[in-house]
Amino acid sequence: MKKHIIKLSATIVASASVAGRTEAEGPLGSLFDLTDPDDRFDCDTWEKSESEIQRRAFGLALKKSELRACDIGALFAGDLQNQCVGSAYGLLEFDIPYFGLYGACSTSAEGLLLASIMTTHDSVERAAVVTSSHFCASERQYRNPLEYGGQRTPTAQHTVTGAGAFIVGSGGDVEITEGLPGIVIDKGITDSANMGAAMAPAALSTLLRYFEESRLDVDEFDLILTGDLGHEGSEILRDLASAEGLDIRSRHNDCGLMIYDRERQDVHSGGSGCGCSAAVLAANIIPRIARGELSRVLFLATGAMMSPASLQQGQSIPAVAHLIKLERGRIWNR
Amino acid sequence: MKKHIIKLSATIVASASVAGRTEAEGPLGSLFDLTDPDDRFDCDTWEKSESEIQRRAFGLALKKSELRACDIGALFAGDLQNQCVGSAYGLLEFDIPYFGLYGACSTSAEGLLLASIMTTHDSVERAAVVTSSHFCASERQYRNPLEYGGQRTPTAQHTVTGAGAFIVGSGGDVEITEGLPGIVIDKGITDSANMGAAMAPAALSTLLRYFEESRLDVDEFDLILTGDLGHEGSEILRDLASAEGLDIRSRHNDCGLMIYDRERQDVHSGGSGCGCSAAVLAANIIPRIARGELSRVLFLATGAMMSPASLQQGQSIPAVAHLIKLERGRIWNR
Numbered sequence: 001m002k003k004h005i006i007k008l009s010a011t012i013v014a015s016a017s018v019a020g021r022t023e024a025e026g027p028l029g030s031l032f033d034l035t036d037p038d039d040r041f042d043c044d045t046w047e048k049s050e051s052e053i054q055r056r057a058f059g060l061a062l063k064k065s066e067l068r069a070c071d072i073g074a075l076f077a078g079d080l081q082n083q084c085v086g087s088a089y090g091l092l093e094f095d096i097p098y099f100g101l102y103g104a105c106s107t108s109a110e111g112l113l114l115a116s117i118m119t120t121h122d123s124v125e126r127a128a129v130v131t132s133s134h135f136c137a138s139e140r141q142y143r144n145p146l147e148y149g150g151q152r153t154p155t156a157q158h159t160v161t162g163a164g165a166f167i168v169g170s171g172g173d174v175e176i177t178e179g180l181p182g183i184v185i186d187k188g189i190t191d192s193a194n195m196g197a198a199m200a201p202a203a204l205s206t207l208l209r210y211f212e213e214s215r216l217d218v219d220e221f222d223l224i225l226t227g228d229l230g231h232e233g234s235e236i237l238r239d240l241a242s243a244e245g246l247d248i249r250s251r252h253n254d255c256g257l258m259i260y261d262r263e264r265q266d267v268h269s270g271g272s273g274c275g276c277s278a279a280v281l282a283a284n285i286i287p288r289i290a291r292g293e294l295s296r297v298l299f300l301a302t303g304a305m306m307s308p309a310s311l312q313q314g315q316s317i318p319a320v321a322h323l324i325k326l327e328r329g330r331i332w333n334r
Numbered sequence: 335m336k337k338h339i340i341k342l343s344a345t346i347v348a349s350a351s352v353a354g355r356t357e358a359e360g361p362l363g364s365l366f367d368l369t370d371p372d373d374r375f376d377c378d379t380w381e382k383s384e385s386e387i388q389r390r391a392f393g394l395a396l397k398k399s400e401l402r403a404c405d406i407g408a409l410f411a412g413d414l415q416n417q418c419v420g421s422a423y424g425l426l427e428f429d430i431p432y433f434g435l436y437g438a439c440s441t442s443a444e445g446l447l448l449a450s451i452m453t454t455h456d457s458v459e460r461a462a463v464v465t466s467s468h469f470c471a472s473e474r475q476y477r478n479p480l481e482y483g484g485q486r487t488p489t490a491q492h493t494v495t496g497a498g499a500f501i502v503g504s505g506g507d508v509e510i511t512e513g514l515p516g517i518v519i520d521k522g523i524t525d526s527a528n529m530g531a532a533m534a535p536a537a538l539s540t541l542l543r544y545f546e547e548s549r550l551d552v553d554e555f556d557l558i559l560t561g562d563l564g565h566e567g568s569e570i571l572r573d574l575a576s577a578e579g580l581d582i583r584s585r586h587n588d589c590g591l592m593i594y595d596r597e598r599q600d601v602h603s604g605g606s607g608c609g610c611s612a613a614v615l616a617a618n619i620i621p622r623i624a625r626g627e628l629s630r631v632l633f634l635a636t637g638a639m640m641s642p643a644s645l646q647q648g649q650s651i652p653a654v655a656h657l658i659k660l661e662r663g664r665i666w667n668r
Contacts, residue, residue, distance in 0.1 A: 002404055004431055006457045045647050070336055074515060082416040083641035084436040088518060088652050097338055097515035098654055099444060100639065102418040102436040110433060114448065121455040123340045141643075181408060181431035184422060305434065307417035309475075313379050318422050320432055 005213050006179045010116035011172030011329060013126065014065035015282035018057040020135065020161025022267070023279065026260045031283040032162070033060050039136060039161050047081060050134035053163045053275070054079070054090030057282075058130045061165035069094040072167065073124025076111035078102055079132045079274050080159070082141065086132050096128070104303030105199075105228050106182065107131045108164060108278040109322035112299075113179040115168040116324070125169060132163035133273025142192075142308055155194040155232045157272035160259060164278025173290040178214075178325040182206045184305060186318040192306070196233020196256075196269055198317035199302040203229060204240045206300055206321040211246060222294040224248050225285065227277035227301030227321070228256035230270030255280035255301075277301040289328055297326040339547050340513045344450035345506030345663060347460065348399035349616035352391040354469065354495025356601070357613065360594045365617040366496070367394050373470060373495050381415060384468035387497045387609070388413070388424030391616075392464045395499035403428040406501065407458025410445035412436055413466045413608050414493070416475065420466050430462070438637030439533075439562050440516065441465045442498060442612040443656035446633075447513040449502040450658070459503060466497035467607025476526075476642055489528040491564045491606035494593060498612025507624040512548075512659040516540045518639060520652040526640070530567020530590075530603055532651035533636040537563060538574045540634055540655040545580060556628040558582050559619065561611035561635030561655070562590035564604030589614035589635075611635040623662055631660040 017032045024035035034056055041052040054077065062069065075094065078101035079086035087100060103110040111129035118124050136146055138159040144150040168176070185205050189198040203226050211218070218224065229237055234254045241248050255277040256270035281299060288294045302321040311317070351366045358369035368390055375386040388411065396403065409428065412435035413420030421434060437444040445463035452458050470480055472493035478484040502510070519539050523532040537560050545552070552558065563571055568588045575582050589611040590604035615633060622628045636655040645651070 002407075004407065004458075047643060047647060048649075073336075073338065078436065080417075081641065082643060083414075083438065083639065085639065085641045085644045085649075088639035089644065089649060092518055092520055092652055095517050098518045099448065099515060100436040100438075100654075102412065102434040104417065104434075114433065117452060117455070117457050121451070121457075123451050123455075124338075181433060183429050184426055184432045186426055303434075305417065305419065305422035307415065307419045309381060309416060310419045310423065313381060315382075315419075315423060318426055320434075 003213060004180055008116040008120045008176050008179055010119045010168050010176045011170055012174040012286055013167040013169045013172040014061045015166045015286050016057050016060035016064060017279040017282040018053045018163050019279050023160060023162050023259055026265060028259055028284050046134050046136035050086040050132050050137050051090035054087060054130050054132045057163040057165035058091060061167050065167045069096055072096050072126050072128045074099060074118055074127040076101055076115050077130045078107035080138055091130060104305055105272055105274055106301040106303030106320050106322050107274045109299060109301035109324055112166060112176060112324050113181060113322055116176045116179060119168050127168050130163060130165045131274040131278045133159050133275035135159045135161045138273060152268055153193045154268055156268045157195055157230045157256060157270055158267035159273040160271045160276035160279060162275035162279035164282035173329045174286050175327045175329050176324050177327050180206060180210050180323040182320040182322045184318045184320045186316055188316045190316045192311050194232060195272060195304045196230045197236055198304050199229055199319040200233045200236040200240060202319035202321040203237050203300055203302050206323050207241060208244060210323055218248050218251050221251055221296050221298050223253060223297045224251045225297060225299050226254045228272040229254050229302055230256040231262060232269045289326055292328060295328040299324050299326055337547060338514055338543060342450040342454045342510050342513055344453045344502050344510045345504055346508045346620055347501040347503045347506040348395045349500045349620050350391050350394035350398060351613040351616035352387045352497050353613050357494060357496050357593055360599060362593055362618050380468055380470035384420040384466050384471050385424035388421060388464050388466045391497040391499035392425060395501050399501045403430055406430050406460050406462045408433060408452055408461040410435055410449050411464045412441035414472055425464060437654060438639055439606055439608055440635040440637030440654050440656050441608045443633060443635035443658055446500060446658050447515060447656055450510045450513060453503050461502050464497060464499040465608040465612045467493050467609035469493045469495045472607060486602055487527045488602055489566045490602045491529055491590060491604055492601035493607040494605045494610035494613060496609035496613035498616035507663045508620050509661045509663050510658050511661050514540060514544050514657040516654040516656045518652045518654045520650055522650045524650045526645050528566060529606060529638045530564045531570055532638050533563055533653040534567045534570040534574060536653035536655040537571050537634055537636050540657050541575060542578060544657055552582055552585050555585055555630050555632050557587060557631045558585045559631060559633050560588045562606040563588050563636060564590040566603045623660055626662060629662045633658050633660055
């Protein structure tokens, strides 16, 4: 078997999250560093609001780390807007070398993996990762303008309004010890209202590759956290994994399920978007690892790599899932 | 001054280029590995043609290197289509860990920089970079469908139909010895028919940072090659650099100027697109370095990071330029 797991020695120095109103009303609402009651963040278009969310998330992460922009050697960023303009404009005021990424909703893990590679090998001392999404910007780009009032199917997911920002370097409480970049998988799903089904096989592929190569057991992790498969995709992943002899049910959760209360909120199959996994990781998972409530977590952000145009041309939905392994810092080593 | 130059120890093991008809009719026409007389590459939409160009370019690079897909540990790819679907579909058949990038026309250098970092530190043994653009796909996404027959201003550039693919690892004749990631710069240009003016300040920023930190002279390079500033942007860059005390006129050329004959071909200010710098680098520059005709080259691909929507909302055009230093392999060290 080809070896793909990359050994890393990086830590998360600081993280910050910003979220919108629906997210603030969800189960993790009190944990976000900043929320806005009307999702506008003082901007006059939804697209600019998304950039502002990135700007504020990264500003908050810098503040928590007590670092300045010039202390960061590389910035990895991405979002769902065409040409990734949420990131390009949002981070423009920071004079930091900039690597634009496009991994759809997998961008948070893709960025953390690349940032960790760079800091592990001292290509830069510290790197930052910022990813975002905005429900209203996504609706009009991918589906319909909000004013249309379109109805959605039960398998559809609700794009998270939010962002997560991470500063990667040395000295943090949460370590990134391994990474496994995903292989793009396309199992022929063509229903753009069922991204979970398209992304679950990509998550499965990465999980199977990880457990085969690492020879670890599912039980050795406190949490196997997928990015945003939502309800539908999570069920499919658990079933597919089980059929492959990998029972993850006791350990699996999904950022798209955690961020909303599907009983109480009108979010169909759960959350999605580049901001979903990033905000959940920053607001909930990293603090829990830092406090010792979780000691070993596999984080796989999943992304669907199609476009509206590619679906119109009859293509199916390719997907990818990048993995990183997060662990409580071994403080006795410091 | 903050240090940002990244020391690298990678080589280009193989490279390949694919181009369309206008490019085949240009000055470098005989150098491309594969061209197609009608730009369709046997596909029924321009978007699928672009994916096919990527697929063939990477296949050719693999063939030249006598490697198989499973010998490549990471694939960095990107293009200009919304959600970067040119790359996602084009490289789907290869089971290789996939990092999606969005750096607009700077993607080739962004990818080569990240691939070199990974192979320098043995995160993977070999990595590949593939970037593309397609004139017809770009026209209808960014401007007008071809059938409209829109007229263009003299400062407008012509999106290259083409791709370049590179395999990075050890043992090649052309070394990548340094990299400098670009900082996003926005000088307030709002004319989407003058990308050269928007991108020239980004190229200037990266060049000034490079020469300040490296303390090298312009004369120490055989060629300072920008990605695709075209005629307008190249003139602006040379003037701006001169005003900063950096005279690059004797060494500067631009991929957007090299790929077409502006006297003979109707391409306005020259070439652009993620495929422009990649195809020129693969077809012309790397072979010339390998043959010893050039021994030290600075390659800066430049990208304009706006979207049609961001311009409609009154925003100006941010741009970025990533740099790598290419040198003839020090064969006496092998």
